[in-house]
């Protein structure tokens with residue numbers, strides 16, 4: 638394992654920010670994590686996957702550990718109606734989805750094209766088009782960086798919530814090395830997202846296959862989200878806020894077309910993209926920091942914006958959204 642010094646992280650974060658790390662190491666097997674932790678006990682450490690959900694504000698004076706834990710997808714149990722698989726954390730997530738779709742295993746086809754490593758997926762409980770990783774994850778395996786021991790979590794122990802988990806709540810403590818998913822050979826996909834339903838209708842598909850869903854999700858995403866290899870971004874910059882039903886009813890009087898989706902405990906989830914769009918920010922640009930013209934929830938770096946400039950823009954948006962709707966937006970992107 639090579640440890641590099643003073644390297645640029647530009648190619649390791651999808652905002653394309655040219656900041657540097659004092660030390661940088663790539664781990665390909667779990668034991669190396671323990672070794673690194675012992676070699677550099679006092680340095681601040683950052684676990685990094687593909688950098689598709691981080692915003693660096695400045696150079697990182699510590700050790701960045703990039704997860705490239707290798708291996709093949711392994712079948713750990715197979716029954717007539719399900720198959721359990723173990724996935725090495727360093728795999729590219731979309732490759733896992735593609736593999737499952739090729740086997741005609743149902744469960745993660747709606748999570749196609751989400752950037753990042755498989756090992757990062759549980760961190761924020763990735764979700765899209767009506768499902769989340771929590772729906773199929775049966776166990777998560779990690780190294781506890783506090784005790785330097787391997788540790789496993791059941792689905793329940795992962796404490797998943799909307800864009801939330803025990804790993805996010807204890808950021809930096811657990812290095813996820815692999816995870817086990819339960820998928821369902823040949824089971825018809827469930828369509829639980831309006832945009833996906835519309836896409837399938839538009840294509841004239843009445844009984845969608847697993848492959849149909851996978852392809853449709855890819856098409857929707859390509860049409861709406863900027864490609865990070867062309868325009869720097871980290872997907873949704875904010876989480877969709879969850880507010881009380883009373884608050885929602887009040888806002889509806891002023892904004893009758895405000896969308897809202899029922900959430901647990903008589904609360905309502907509001908698309909932050911709608912709030913930001915409606916507030917006039919869509920397509921806004923200042924210098925090289927901007928709001929994507931096709932999806933107001935995505936902040937972009939047109940080239941040379943700094944992390945601070947993007948952060949400042951996000952603060953302006955948050956303040957404006959609060960003034961208008963009395964809603965506090967929470968960042969989804971991890972600020973470093």
Ligand code: FAD
Pocket residue numbers: 651683684685686687688689690691704726751752753754755756757758760761762763764765804808809811812813814862863864865870871872873971
């Ligand atoms: P990174 O950005 O490298 O890391 C994110 C955080 O996880 C950091 O705090 C890091 O320290 C921590 N971390 C990374 N690896 C580990 C590990 N092995 N163990 C413990 N902690 C770790 N997300 C969705 O949920 N749904 C979407 O639809 C979606 N669409 C996106 C579209 C685009 C165009 C982009 C750029 C991003 C999108 N995202 C989406 C966000 C992002 O893809 C996910 O959050 C993804 O899981 C991040 O993976 P990563 O490997 O790039 O993580």
Ligand code: EPU
Pocket residue numbers: 764765766767830832871872873874875876877896908909910911912914919931932933934969
């Ligand atoms: N909307 C607008 N204007 C916009 C964007 C959205 O009015 O510019 C409104 C529309 O009413 C639309 C609704 O918001 O119907 C929802 O938009 P969309 O379907 O694009 O989804 P989203 O709520 O903006 C969430 C996730 C995405 C995920 C999609 C699909 C969060 C924070 N974001 O976005 O995840 O891909 O749903 O399921 O929950 C990510 O986390 O990085 C991410 C991209």
